[in-house]
Amino acid sequence: MVDAVLFEFLHTEMVAELWAHDSDLDPGPGGQKTSLLVLEGMGFRVGQALGERLPREMLAFREELDVLKFLCKDLWGAVFQKQMDSLRTNHQGTYVLQDSSFPLLVRMGSGLQYLEEAPKFLAFTCGLLRGTLSTLGIKSLVTASVAALPACKFQVVIQRS
Amino acid sequence: MVDAVLFEFLHTEMVAELWAHDSDLDPGPGGQKTSLLVLEGMGFRVGQALGERLPREMLAFREELDVLKFLCKDLWGAVFQKQMDSLRTNHQGTYVLQDSSFPLLVRMGSGLQYLEEAPKFLAFTCGLLRGTLSTLGIKSLVTASVAALPACKFQVVIQRS
Numbered sequence: 001m002v003d004a005v006l007f008e009f010l011h012t013e014m015v016a017e018l019w020a021h022d023s024d025l026d027p028g029p030g031g032q033k034t035s036l037l038v039l040e041g042m043g044f045r046v047g048q049a050l051g052e053r054l055p056r057e058m059l060a061f062r063e064e065l066d067v068l069k070f071l072c073k074d075l076w077g078a079v080f081q082k083q084m085d086s087l088r089t090n091h092q093g094t095y096v097l098q099d100s101s102f103p104l105l106v107r108m109g110s111g112l113q114y115l116e117e118a119p120k121f122l123a124f125t126c127g128l129l130r131g132t133l134s135t136l137g138i139k140s141l142v143t144a145s146v147a148a149l150p151a152c153k154f155q156v157v158i159q160r161s
Numbered sequence: 162m163v164d165a166v167l168f169e170f171l172h173t174e175m176v177a178e179l180w181a182h183d184s185d186l187d188p189g190p191g192g193q194k195t196s197l198l199v200l201e202g203m204g205f206r207v208g209q210a211l212g213e214r215l216p217r218e219m220l221a222f223r224e225e226l227d228v229l230k231f232l233c234k235d236l237w238g239a240v241f242q243k244q245m246d247s248l249r250t251n252h253q254g255t256y257v258l259q260d261s262s263f264p265l266l267v268r269m270g271s272g273l274q275y276l277e278e279a280p281k282f283l284a285f286t287c288g289l290l291r292g293t294l295s296t297l298g299i300k301s302l303v304t305a306s307v308a309a310l311p312a313c314k315f316q317v318v319i320q321r322s
Binding site: 017042049 | 168170172174179199206210
């Protein structure tokens with residue numbers, strides 16, 4: 001269906017546009033860092049807004065692990081039409097979510113030379129996870145890493161207050 | 162469902178981000194014009210890409226009017242989960258598509274003072290229509306106008322070569 005890929009196309013355009021913009025302002029690593037922060041911030045606000053649209057019963061999760069499972073299944077399903085492939089935790093507030101074929105990386109080539117391009121395709125989604133968690137009452141830090149394209153891992157570290 | 166509003170939230174963030182960006186570079190009407198062009202361009206490329214994903218039989222439209230009807234029904238349905246409210250034509254290559262409650266304008270206030278804000282919420286969609294038409298082999302100019310929020314009209318003028 002057309003709507004399943006709309007988000008993906010729009011995300012691609014957004015990354016390209018921000019990259020072009022910030023390279024104009026600052027062609028060095030500073031400009032790239034700004035773009036990553038901007039993308040993460042956009043993802044955060046979209047995640048917050050999506051979180052507010054979740055059915056009420058979702059907001060009554062008692063266990064942190066249930067919230068993370070919800071992200072892996074329902075949030076991933078809504079945004080990427082698939083589920084996260086695995087979820088691991090050290091039971092001390094750190095969760096590793098692995099997607100063995102992350103849709104926003106699938107269109108990239110898989111050679112090593114593309115690895116350095118990967119962060120700009122992950123920043124929005126890190127923000128999306130952090131924003132959704134925030135609306136569900138959980139403060140977190142979310143980072144992403146790629147070892148072999150198009151697989152990637154999102155690491156969620158819960159911030160206890 | 163969560164996915165129905167994802168596009169809308171992302172669009173809102175994109176408009177806000179581009180506006181902030183271009184006001185930094187050029188706070189006057191020049192900066193706003195650039196943002197509108199950027200949004201229209203992003204819409205165009207997303208429309209082109211969506212157009213390429215349409216089922217083959219769609220690409221075999223014989224009549225121009227069928228293509229326009231397809232935009233009103235299927236494209237609108239995929240992107241906005243509704244249909245366009247009316248389609249008129251002068252049978253000389255000009256089409257007016259009216260949406261009496263355009264989703265990207267619905268969240269805005271409806272007072273006259275918001276009217277001048279409307280163009281930035283329409284530029285992407287003008288591009289989206291132009292891009293989809295382009296993939297379907299039709300060159301066009303697409304503009305939008307608002308008389309009373311949240312209703313708006315998209316005017317499509319076919320460019321004969």
